Amino acid sequence: MDQDPTITNPEFYKVIFENERVRVLEYRDNPGDRTELHHHPDTLMITLSNFRRRLTVGEQMVEIEKPAYEAGWLPAQTHAGENIGTTGTHVMFVELK
């Protein structure tokens, strides 16, 4: 089942814009915060802070580290995340419909 992150973790994910082409989620967390398993459709991600996260995708765990103001493609996937850095995470997710 595809879990919408605004349902599984409304404390971290806010819908800040939506029309017939896109939905935009703003994500903010603090060090140590973890998300429940959730689903992203094909999404353009823009980082607004640097961050370090551990993602659990299926059986795999991957660690990612990103600088602020980077754009990257997140192909549709289901995962859970954990902020393993020392600073909050601030990201915009532009979901394409």
Place this chain on the structure above:
Amino acid sequence: MDQDPTITNPEFYKVIFENERVRVLEYRDNPGDRTELHHHPDTLMITLSNFRRRLTVGEQMVEIEKPAYEAGWLPAQTHAGENIGTTGTHVMFVELK
């Protein structure tokens, strides 16, 4: 003719990501800076700073003021802009293909 802002004002607009679905432009300027007339396709705009700008769209001039971290829809249009505020402008443009 449709002028690409990365051609008309490469000092302000940088392509930071592109694939078959989107092109992402990062825009940065300083107070008083002006852009040449240029064209945007349908675009999702995310503000990373507050700003105040004067836009010239055809015969019309409009002043806009935005806070940081707002997402908004820019329907395809040709315009020129001027930073009429006291701070730099920082914006991400997610152009949809």
